[in-house]
Amino acid sequence: MNEDPKNIILTAQELTIGYNAKNARTVVASNINFELEQGQLIGLVGANGIGKSTLLRTLIKVQPALSGSIMLNGKDLKSTSSIELAKQLSIVLTEPISSKNLTVHELVALGRHPYTNWIGSLYEDDENIISNSIQLVNINELKDKRCYELSDGQLQKVMLARALAQDTDIIVLDEPTTHLDMYHKAYILKLLQKLTKETGKTILFSSHEIDLAIQLCDTMIVMHNDRVDFDQPCNLISQGIFESLFPSDLIRFDTNTGSFRVNK
């Protein structure tokens, strides 16, 4: 539908994020600019408390932006209705789900809600999309298990399948690798990369796994105290962006390997 060679899904322009209290306004980060293309994997990194979650919450319309604009598929996020938003953007959060007494299939099926009728009936199309999503994240053997029987890594895959079943242009994940061991961290991020290639969906995730993100992402958003950078990982490395990410007394960034080293 777009003649542009690049199909832009989500744009942030001159975005300022933060909190509006009664008499004080707390700016968490400002002057944020980026364009997320279709089919890309984008990593959002930064130190603890720098505002990654605030940025994600603003992008998924849980909290309003202080200023600037967010465009989703060319339409201002502010004027996008919640049902339109649900068909274009799905999320995977860090908060635990309220009830784990659902089967994996039932949970993934909840992703079809924006498309189903008033009582949530599933038709053949829905069932196809659900089983397709379950297959994409390789959890077919878990289909009839209940969520409380699953490990953290399995549950994360199930939540991802649910987001896939929502059939949106972009999926936003808040720290999908927390609580996971090294193997599963790599596994989940690698899976995200595979999904962008296979489904053409845009996937934006925040993470503390900077090493892995550098290796897997098409582009990265790096949040510093005073500015926010957006570029391809190799450009960010050559610009020395990662060196200033943390105080240099304990760890430093090794440009050759693209990873952090503990000072000896």
Add this chain to the structure above:
Amino acid sequence: MKTSYTYSFILLTVILAICLLVNISLGSVYIPIKGIFSSLFGSADNNTWQIIITDYRLPKAITAILVGSGLGISGLLMQTLFRNPLAGPFVLGITSGASLGVALVILGSGLFGGFLATSLVSKWSIVIAASLGSFLVLLAVLAVSNKVRDTMAILIIGLMFGSITAAVVSVLSYFSSAEQLQQYIFWGFGSLSNLSWQELLIFFGIYSVGLLLSIASIKGLNSLLLGENYAKSLGLNLKQSRLIIILATSLVAGTITAFAGPIAFIGLAIPHLTRQIFKTSNHKVLLPAVFLFGAIVMLVCDSIAQLPGSDYTLPINAITAMVGAPVVIWLLVRQRKMMF
């Protein structure tokens, strides 16, 4: 998967029918099964039997079905909405609100001057007071739940409403006559009997509106199983859904308390029982299952309360807890895990 639910539902419906028959056949006057059927279809030769069945036992059994299913469904809605397995019409103060309304009308009539003071208060003013009381408390809970993000705080606020009610009641009872006090205490025991067909019709009307609202909320309730943020991301209009769910609860639980008194335990226990037995949290299965279970349990409790073979009738409130609580404890201990 789907067929196993169908069988369970057929089984439960059959059990409900049997419980209904047993309930109707029990009482101080013995009526044979044949007499019950002929009375139900209006062809009985025995006029006394006919009157006992159609004017006394049948309305009471229908009341039991409405009360049991309604309280169970209100409990289910509250537990999902507040994401708390302890929630129920009682804990949230809905019943306390109704009690406060009734206490003000029955006991306060002596305090606030003469026009009602001498005679006992009519049933309709009790019904209206209870409905108003529970609705006002629910509005307060709703207002608080919009401000306070912590759902535990909402439950504590509900318990505080209970304490306020108890305090106001004790102050009022200090100034009340013995007859008024007795009327209030008897209302507090809960009662399924003494509803006329006309009253039952109004009860059923309001109950149906609440039930329809609950059915309309099934999809929203299911997405709330993920938590509020996920539910919103699925396109759920959270404010509207929350209002509908709370409205449904207040209509159902409020009318029940108004007509049958504050009946304890059922609202909290039935949803847990149903989840343990059906092993699901899907409201499309849970809602009808809770309906059937609630109705069955209430009919059984009522049958026990009549003390078969005697002329005594025990307060229904005592029976629901005495019969039901051990069952829930047993289920939880046996399963070693609470489903929610």
